[in-house]
Amino acid sequence: METGLPADPPEPRVVGAAVARRELPVETAALARWLIGKGLVHDGPGGLTAGRIVETEAYLVGDAASHAFKGPSGRNGSMFLERGHAYVYFIYGTWFCMNVSSEAKGAGAAVLLRALDPVAGIELMARRRGKSETRDLTRGPGRLAQAMAIDLQQDGADLCGDGALRLVHVDGPLAEIGESKRIGITKEADRVLRFYERGSTFISGTKKLNV
DNA sequence: TATGAGATTGGCT
DNA sequence: GCCAATCTCATAG
Numbered sequence: 040m041e042t043g044l045p046a047d048p049p050e051p052r053v054v055g056a057a058v059a060r061r062e063l064p065v066e067t068a069a070l071a072r073w074l075i076g077k078g079l080v081h082d083g084p085g086g087l088t089a090g091r092i093v094e095t096e097a098y099l100v101g102d103a104a105s106h107a108f109k110g111p112s113g114r115n116g117s118m119f120l121e122r123g124h125a126y127v128y129f130i131y132g133t134w135f136c137m138n139v140s141s142e143a144k145g146a147g148a149a150v151l152l153r154a155l156d157p158v159a160g161i162e163l164m165a166r167r168r169g170k171s172e173t174r175d176l177t178r179g180p181g182r183l184a185q186a187m188a189i190d191l192q193q194d195g196a197d198l199c200g201d202g203a204l205r206l207v208h209v210d211g212p213l214a215e216i217g218e219s220k221r222i223g224i225t226k227e228a229d230r231v232l233r234f235y236e237r238g239s240t241f242i243s244g245t246k247k248l249n250v
Numbered sequence: 251t252a253t254g255a256g257a258t259t260g261g262c263t
Numbered sequence: 264g265c266c267a268a269t270c271t272c273a274t275a276g
Contacts, residue, residue, distance in 0.1 A: 096257070104257070106272095114271060131258055132269025138257085151257055181258050224257055243258095 055080070058206040060123045060199040067141040070122065071097035071150040072234045074139065076214040078207040079155060083188040086163050090155030090177055090187070091209050093236040094243060096221045098138070100148045104227040107147030117195045118149045125204060127184070127194040134181030137189050139198060139206070153180050153222070153233075154241045155187075158209075179243040214239075217250060 058077065064070045072095075080089040098105035098118075106128065107118040117126035118140055126138040126149045138149035155177035157164060164176045164186035177183045184190070189204070198206045214236040221233045222244055235242050237250075 098257075106257075109273080112272065128257085129270055130256070132271090134258055136257065153257085179258070221257075225255095 056208045057201065058123075058199055058208060060121070063122050063141075063199070065122065065142060067099050067148040067150060068097040068232055070139065070141045071095040071232065072216060074150060074152075074206075075216050075234055075236050076209060076211075078158065078209040079152065079187065080159075080205050080207050081187045081189065081193075082203040085166070085188070086160055088160030088164055088187050089158045089207075090183075091158055091236075092152055092154075093156050093214070093239040093241050094152075094154035095234050096151040096153060097141075097232040097234075098149050098151065099232070100142065100146050102148075102227055102230075104221065104224045104230075105148065107149070111147070115147075119145055119147045120195065123197065123199040123206070125189075125193050125196040125198055127189060127191055129191065130181070135184040135190050136180040137184050137187075137193070151180060152183060154178050154235070154239070154243050155183050156236075156239060156241050157186070174240055178241045219250075 064073050074092050074095050077092050106115040111119055120140045121144040122141045124140040126140050127135055129135055138151050141148045141150055157177055165171050168176050168186050176186045193204050196202055196204050217235050217237045218231050219233045
């Protein structure tokens with residue numbers, strides 16, 4: 040892999056052009072698909088980390104599997120922000136997961152970021168994760184958040200501004216996108232609302248989920 | 251006030 | 264393949 044590249048690439052692949060809010064598709068599943076291949080940058084503690092989004096899941100309005108299904112609560116408030124804001128939650132007493140809020144203010148829907156392809160700050164990610172295997176740095180929502188230093192401090196952050204955590208455009212060919220059922224849920228388990236970059240080595244779960 | 255389930259991961263069998 | 268770790272919320276008593 041990557042053996043044909045020059046020894047010292049002059050620029051990272053992240054172009055850095057911020058994603059404007061008006062570019063984001065208004066419907067949640069469309070946003071989940073659109074986010075594949077876009078970049079996530081965090082100018083965080085210890086330095087900058089960035090990755091290409093390669094796996095997402097959509098949690099729609101009126102979706103029984105969504106945290107917003109029963110209305111706003113203390114935890115899920117950021118799901119009700121206008122599209123393009125971060126919704127970060129703490130799960131299983133151990134991990135954080137990051138979502139991008141979708142649709143209109145007050146709607147209550149979001150896209151879960153499940154995996155990244157690391158682009159910048161890989162050594163910093165490895166330190167935060169306590170792991171050296173690049174493939175294990177950002178494969179899965181909990182690992183992704185830990186590698187990018189995303190926690191409740193980023194909950195509610197505007198991802199379309201010039202803040203520390205932001206969405207950006209990335210150079211390169213458009214990814215071929217696969218679809219499947221969502222992972223790890225029991226309600227609405229048959230709905231096809233997971234999107235991923237075909238062939239990426241950073242897809243979470245088993246090989247069957249990357250066809 | 252108590253209890254159980256949950257959009258996960260890592261370690262052990 | 265199984266299970267512990269351990270926070271937040273919803274539901275029940």
